[in-house]
Amino acid sequence: MASPARRPSLSNIRSLHRKPKLPRNRWNGFFTFLAGLFAVIVVLPLVLVLAYVVIKGGSMMSLSLLTELPPAPGMTGGGIGNAILGTLIVSLIAALIAIPVGVGGGIYLAEYSKSGAFASFVRFGTNVLSGVPSIICGVFVYGLIVATRIFFDQSYSAIAGGIALSVLMLPTIIKTTDEGLKLVPQELRWGAIGVGASKFVTITHITLPTAFKPIATGIVLSIARAAGETAPLIFTALFSPFWPEGLFSPIASMSVLIYNFAIMPYDVQIALAWATSFVLVMMILVMNIFARYVGSFNKI
Amino acid sequence: MIQTTKTDLFRLRRRPLSEKLADQSFRVLATCLASLVGLILVAILITVLLGSRSAMSAYGLGFLTTSNWNPVTNEYGAFTAIYGTIVTSILSLLIAVPLGVGTAIFLTENFIPVKGRQIIGLMVELLAAIPSVVLGLWAIFVMEPFLRPVLNGLHASLGWLPFFSTQPEGPGMAPAILILVVMILPIITAIARDSLLQVPVELRQAAYGIGASRWGAIFQVILPAAISGITGGVMLALGRAMGETMAVTMIIGNSNNFSLSLLAPGNTIASMLANQFGEADGNQVSSLMYAAFVLMLLTLIINVLAQWIVRRLSLRYT
Amino acid sequence: MTTSLNTASNARPTAPAADACLSLQDVSISYGNGKNIAVNHVFMEIPKGKVTAFIGPSGCGKSTVLRALNRMNDLIEGCTLSGRVLFDGHDLYDRRVDPVEVRRRIGMVFQKPNPFPKSIYENIAFGARINGFRGDMDELVESSLRKAALWDEAKDKLKESGFSLSGGQQQRLCIARTIAVEPEVILMDEPCSALDPISTLKIEETMHELKKTFTIVIVTHNMQQATRVSDLTGFFNVTSLPDLDGKVGCLEEFGETERIFNSPAQQATQDYVSGRFG
Numbered sequence: 029m030a031s032p033a034r035r036p037s038l039s040n041i042r043s044l045h046r047k048p049k050l051p052r053n054r055w056n057g058f059f060t061f062l063a064g065l066f067a068v069i070v071v072l073p074l075v076l077v078l079a080y081v082v083i084k085g086g087s088m089m090s091l092s093l094l095t096e097l098p099p100a101p102g103m104t105g106g107g108i109g110n111a112i113l114g115t116l117i118v119s120l121i122a123a124l125i126a127i128p129v130g131v132g133g134g135i136y137l138a139e140y141s142k143s144g145a146f147a148s149f150v151r152f153g154t155n156v157l158s159g160v161p162s163i164i165c166g167v168f169v170y171g172l173i174v175a176t177r178i179f180f181d182q183s184y185s186a187i188a189g190g191i192a193l194s195v196l197m198l199p200t201i202i203k204t205t206d207e208g209l210k211l212v213p214q215e216l217r218w219g220a221i222g223v224g225a226s227k228f229v230t231i232t233h234i235t236l237p238t239a240f241k242p243i244a245t246g247i248v249l250s251i252a253r254a255a256g257e258t259a260p261l262i263f264t265a266l267f268s269p270f271w272p273e274g275l276f277s278p279i280a281s282m283s284v285l286i287y288n289f290a291i292m293p294y295d296v297q298i299a300l301a302w303a304t305s306f307v308l309v310m311m312i313l314v315m316n317i318f319a320r321y322v323g324s325f326n327k328i
Numbered sequence: 329m330i331q332t333t334k335t336d337l338f339r340l341r342r343r344p345l346s347e348k349l350a351d352q353s354f355r356v357l358a359t360c361l362a363s364l365v366g367l368i369l370v371a372i373l374i375t376v377l378l379g380s381r382s383a384m385s386a387y388g389l390g391f392l393t394t395s396n397w398n399p400v401t402n403e404y405g406a407f408t409a410i411y412g413t414i415v416t417s418i419l420s421l422l423i424a425v426p427l428g429v430g431t432a433i434f435l436t437e438n439f440i441p442v443k444g445r446q447i448i449g450l451m452v453e454l455l456a457a458i459p460s461v462v463l464g465l466w467a468i469f470v471m472e473p474f475l476r477p478v479l480n481g482l483h484a485s486l487g488w489l490p491f492f493s494t495q496p497e498g499p500g501m502a503p504a505i506l507i508l509v510v511m512i513l514p515i516i517t518a519i520a521r522d523s524l525l526q527v528p529v530e531l532r533q534a535a536y537g538i539g540a541s542r543w544g545a546i547f548q549v550i551l552p553a554a555i556s557g558i559t560g561g562v563m564l565a566l567g568r569a570m571g572e573t574m575a576v577t578m579i580i581g582n583s584n585n586f587s588l589s590l591l592a593p594g595n596t597i598a599s600m601l602a603n604q605f606g607e608a609d610g611n612q613v614s615s616l617m618y619a620a621f622v623l624m625l626l627t628l629i630i631n632v633l634a635q636w637i638v639r640r641l642s643l644r645y646t
Numbered sequence: 647m648t649t650s651l652n653t654a655s656n657a658r659p660t661a662p663a664a665d666a667c668l669s670l671q672d673v674s675i676s677y678g679n680g681k682n683i684a685v686n687h688v689f690m691e692i693p694k695g696k697v698t699a700f701i702g703p704s705g706c707g708k709s710t711v712l713r714a715l716n717r718m719n720d721l722i723e724g725c726t727l728s729g730r731v732l733f734d735g736h737d738l739y740d741r742r743v744d745p746v747e748v749r750r751r752i753g754m755v756f757q758k759p760n761p762f763p764k765s766i767y768e769n770i771a772f773g774a775r776i777n778g779f780r781g782d783m784d785e786l787v788e789s790s791l792r793k794a795a796l797w798d799e800a801k802d803k804l805k806e807s808g809f810s811l812s813g814g815q816q817q818r819l820c821i822a823r824t825i826a827v828e829p830e831v832i833l834m835d836e837p838c839s840a841l842d843p844i845s846t847l848k849i850e851e852t853m854h855e856l857k858k859t860f861t862i863v864i865v866t867h868n869m870q871q872a873t874r875v876s877d878l879t880g881f882f883n884v885t886s887l888p889d890l891d892g893k894v895g896c897l898e899e900f901g902e903t904e905r906i907f908n909s910p911a912q913q914a915t916q917d918y919v920s921g922r923f924g
Contacts, residue, residue, distance in 0.1 A: 052541050052544075053541075055541075055543060056541050056542055056543045059543045059546075060439060060542075060543075062430060063430045063431070063433050063434040063437075063439070064434055064439065064440075065430075066426070066427045066428075066430030066431045066434065067430070067431040067434040067435070067448055069427055070427055070428065070431045070448075070452060070455075070513050070517060071448055071451045071452065071455075073455060073463075073510045073513075074451050074452075074454060074455040074458070075451075076466070076470070077455075077458055077462065077463065077466050080466055080469075080470050081462065081466075128361070129361050129364055132357060132358050132360075132361030132362070133358070133361045133362040133364065133365060135358045136358035136359055136361065136362035137362060139358070140355060140358055140359065141362075146363075147362075149366060150362045150363070150365055150366065152635075153365040153366045153369050154365055155631065155635060156369060156628060156631055156632070157365055157368065157369055159564070159567045159568075159571075159627055159628070159630070159631035160369075160372065160571070160624065160627065160628075161570070161571020161572070161573065161598055161623060161624075161627055162571065162573060163571065163573040163598045163601050163602055163620075163623075164372065164376070164571070164620055164623065164624055165372075166601075166605075167375075167376060167379075167601060167605065167616075167617065167620045168371070168372040168375050168376065170605065171375035171376065171378070171379050171617070172371065172375050195368060195372075198364075198365065198368070199365070202362075202365065213760070215756055215758050215760035216760055216762065216763075217721075218718065218721070218754075218756055218760065219756065219760040219761070219762060219820065219823075220762070220772075221718070221721065221746075221749060222716070222718065222749060222753060222754035222755075222756065222824070223749070223750075223753060223772070223773030223776070223777075223823060223824060223826075223827050224746055224747070224749045224750030224751075224753075224773065224776060224777055224827060225746070225772075225773070225776050226343070226347060226348075226350075226351045226746045226776075227351055227354075227355070228350050228351040228354040228355075229776050231354070232354075233772065233776075234762055237763070238763050252457060253457070255459075256457075256458075256459025256460070256461070256462070257459070257460075258459070258460065258461040258573070258574045259460070259573040259574055259598070259602055262602060262605075262606060263605050263606045266606070283459055283461045283574075286459075286461045286462065286464075286465055287461050287464070287574060287577075287578070290461075290464065290465045290468060290469075290578060291468075291578065298469070301465055302465070305461075305462045305465055308459060308462065309458060309459070309462055312457050312458070312459065313454060313457065316453075316454060316457045320450075320453075343744060343746060343747055348744070351746075
């Protein structure tokens with residue numbers, strides 16, 4: 029800023045120079061400092077969590093960690109191979125269910141229903157569903173699938189876990205599809221309809237491909253979120269110390285492994301929980317950054 | 329070439345039946361998929377209600393006000409968990425709202441260059457991506473040991489208050505509240521930032537134009553204009569805090585003994601479910617379902633209220 | 647699909663002029679489920695193989711009428727039409743009519759150039775494919791681009807995105823895309839309003855070529871353009887009816903372009919074409 033000492037000619041009776049001692053300026057400085065401090069406090073947990081995960085978990089990285097089974101209590105060595113595979117399988121099941129349903133629902137909202145009671149009901153329902161706590165999704169799938177044993181008389185299973193996660197992903201995918209399709213300029217739809225395309229062809233050949241990037245971004249983010257979820261899995265997919273035995277048996281997952289091992293009184297298990305956290309967090313952060321990178325180009 | 333003989337108009341270029349069928353069935357399919365959302369909601373409600381039927385008839389509304397939870401004597405009351413849910417979420421909100429809104433202001437004003445703001449914004453979003461269970465692990469082994477001396481000091485100096493009357497011994501409500509703050513900060517910050525960004529530039533210019541100082545403009549013009557979005561975000565965060573499970577379960581201590589002290593172990597509905605549901609049977613399952621129903625009702629009310637507030641307040645300010 | 651209603655609708659007297667391509671009979675269009683009448687009681691015979699221009703001040707409903715001719719208004723919720731629009735003697739708003747088929751025969755070029763986010767080649771091939779085109783696609787793309795006077799500029803970059811073209815070229819691409827499906831009628835909704843004068847001139851030249859093969863209906867704000875390209879002109883005006891609140895559009899006068907601009911029968915037309923309002 030201007031330095032009053034060197035240009036005294038300007039400081040007349042009513043100077044326009046900044047007076048730092050004015051109460052107004054003092055308050056402004058105080059609040060600016062406070063806001064900056066708050067921003068630092070908000071960012072701090074991320075830095076601390078990442079630092080500990082990298083220090084405590086990253087140092088354990090090895091091929092055997094990624095490929096071996098967890099050790100029995102009291103034993104040493106071992107890895108988390110089954111949990112990594114399990115997380116991939118359960119997330120894949122969830123994605124395979126949630127993507128078609130969510131994209132279909134989003135298409136309905138954006139393309140078929142401009143207004144109307146049913147559409148606002150679906151929108152309201154999507155908002156409500158996204159507010160349902162994840163543990164309730166677990167309770168729901170437990171009551172619907174695990175307790176009733178509807179799949180081949182199996183109770184806890186990978187598929188039950190996948191369904192629970194898909195319920196969680198569904199509202200996000202519907203919303204991103206709906207919003208992504210709304211970004212497509214109306215003129216493009218007119219153009220397709222103007223050359224005689226049916227609604228089906230217009231959506232599948234013009235609008236969906238145009239909105240692909242925002243929709244894909246939302247889907248990747250929702251998968252990343254689901255992959256880290258624990259609450260819906262602890263009594264649907266349960267856990268297994270073995271390699272996955274199929275879609276209808278209990279299955280290990282990284283998040284449940286962290287939960288189970290963190291509260292065990294053995295140092296080996298706790299160390300494995302940190303190592304698993306490292307793998308899980310890295311996987312999720314990579315997906316997040318990848319999705320944002322793709323999404324940053326999505327100027328339609 | 330395409331036939332253009334002008335015999336009968338609408339039989340020319342007749343769309344084949346298969347194409348019309350595809351068009352129709354796609355519409356029906358999309359409608360069905362959309363209605364699945366409603367179906368799932370109803371199914372969740374019915375599953376939880378059916379599961380809690382026997383507990384509802386056995387304990388009635390007394391379930392909500394008694395704090396006995398004894399699988400041996402088959403007595404269940406969820407007051408401790410309900411109290412814990414409400415107290416942890418509201419206290420965490422009280423801490424997180426000023427932090428989040430302050431950060432949002434910092435990110436929308438030009439205190440630091442755009443690049444720096446973008447990096448902080450990205451970090452806040454990445455914080456939201458950290459799984460709850462990893463935060464729980466961190467809370468157990470890093471945050472809580474670090475916090476213990478502070479809490480001890482609180483107990484020593486303010487122990488005459490019922491809220492700090494017990495000796496902190498590891499897991500408890502206070503660390504649970506702090507980890508909840510970490511978990512809801514990203515939502516509050518993100519929504520507050522979006523609401524602040526939507527305040528028209530003209531409004532800001534008008535405030536500066538009549539000589540308002542920067543924080544004068546923020547407090548008297550910009551924040552009031554963004555209040556609907558911020559309130560909505562705060563309500564959403566409240567709903568999220570109530571339902572948040574893993575990190576809280578790992579650090580709250582899972583005790584069903586009621587205590588006013590924030591330094592004592594406690595319970596929330598979500599953590600009780602996570603902790604007990606797997607091994608429960610009989611009336612305990614039903615009681616847990618009853619508690620789940622209460623949690624669902626609480627979050628449902630909060631969420632509907634959030635939507636209603638956003639709609640009401642935004643009418644006033646735009 | 648069913649034929650049970652055939653006799654009833656065919657029995658109605660339809661007596662359009664011999665060479666009429668589109669015939670509007672007492673057409674009124676309103677938005678918001680009948681709340682806001684956009685245009686009232688339009689009678690009009692649009693002849694085959696001619697260029698017909700719609701002119702008039704903003705809000706007179708000329709675009710609304712144009713969009714009614716290939717049922718684009720179906721996409722606007724709450725837009726309703728009364729009266730009849732006959733295309734070759736068939737009511738476009740008959741319940742059995744498939745609007746998608748109508749649009750395959752009555753193409754449309756829009757105000758803003760709206761190429762698909764595909765290559766130039768695919769922009770043209772898209773419409774032809776969905777219309778079941780089985781011939782030589784390369785040939786069709788070339789002939790359509792030639793007819794739209796875009797071939798020389800685009801022939802070396804057919805694989806590039808449609809967005810790589812300039813605004814005027816994009817609009818000609820949209821025209822080429824419309825020609826490729828060989829409709830009988832091409833509707834143009836202010837096709838040059840977003841373009842610079844040179845691009846406008848090129849598109850007008852294109853239209854002179856096109857009118858040899860197609861019936862063209864064009865909405866324009868530009869009266870010079872109407873005199874340059876059209877054979878007939880319809881002047882739409884805004885009136886406020888005493889029993890209705892709000893303004894309502896109506897067809898003030900319709901006839902040979904020559905006559906509309908030089909010796910109109912209505913005072914309002916005279917005022918408008920001489921630039922006294924609008």
